[in-house]
Amino acid sequence: MTKMMKTSRLYSAPDAPTGICPGCGYGIIKHILANVMEELQIDDRAIGVLGIGCSGFVSRNFDIDWLQAQHGRAPASATGIKRLLPDKVVFTFQGDGDLAAIGTAEIIHAAARNEKMTVLFVNNGIYGMTGGQMAPTTLENQVTVTSPFGRDPNTAGMPIKITEMISVLPIAYAARGAIFNPKEIRITEGYVKKAFEKQLNGEGFSMVEILSPCPTNWHMTPVSSMERIENEVVSYYPLGEMVTGKEGV
C-alpha cells in the first residue's frame, strides 16, 4: 500500500465533509497529491486551480491556496498566476469534462506554450458532478444518461486521448496512471512527483492523467469500478509515461 502520510495540510479541517461519493477515486488522488507535497515540501508555496466538477471538492479539507476557475479555464488562470508569481508551485486539478470538453482549447494552448505549470487530469470517463452525462472520454458503447444505448462513434466520435495529443507538443512531462490497485497508486504517485519536479526545475509544462472510478454514475460497486478500469479502460487508455523531458531529471 502506498504510504499515506496524512499531512497537516490535508487534515487541517478533519470534520469537513469530503463531498465525494463512497468509492470515488478523488479521495485516493487527494492523498497522492498530499504525499507528493509533503515529500517535495511545496505545500507552503503551492497554488491549486480547480476545475468545475467533483475536482472542486478537493479544496474542502486541503489547506493550501486555491482558486476556482470557470469551467475548463483552469490552465488559463494558472498561466496568469505562474507568470505573475514564478516562485509559486502552480497546478490545476481538473476532471475530464472540464479539461477535455469545454476546456480543450485552454489545455492545448497552455501545453503549446510550455507553461511552467503542472496539470492533474482526473479521467473518470463521465461528467460526475452533474449526474453522469457522456464526456469526451466516455468509452465506445458506454451507457450514460445522454447515451442510453451506449456511446455510438458514428454520432459521438471516439473518446479523445488528450494526453497523447499534447505529447506531440514541446512539453516537459506527460504520463497516464491509474489507481485500481496499490501498485498503480504507487506508480501514479511517482508520476505526480516527477511532474512537480519538472516544474521545480523550470522545465515547463507537465501533466499526469489519472484513470479514476465513478461508481455512482457508472452504476457499479466501488470494487467492480476498479476492476472495470483494469479490465476495460486501460486497453483504450494505456498507462505509462509519454514525455519525460530531459534525461536524468
Ligand SMILES: Cc1ncc(C[n+]2csc(CCOP(=O)(O)OP(=O)(O)O)c2C)c(N)n1
Ligand atoms: C460554463 C458551464 N457549463 C456547464 C456547467 C455545468 N457543469 C458543472 S460540472 C460539469 C461536468 C464536470 O465533469 P468533469 O469535469 O468530468 O468532472 P467530474 O465531476 O466527473 O469529476 C458541468 C458540465 C458549468 N458549471 N459551467
Ligand SMILES: [Mg+2]
Ligand atoms: Mg469526469
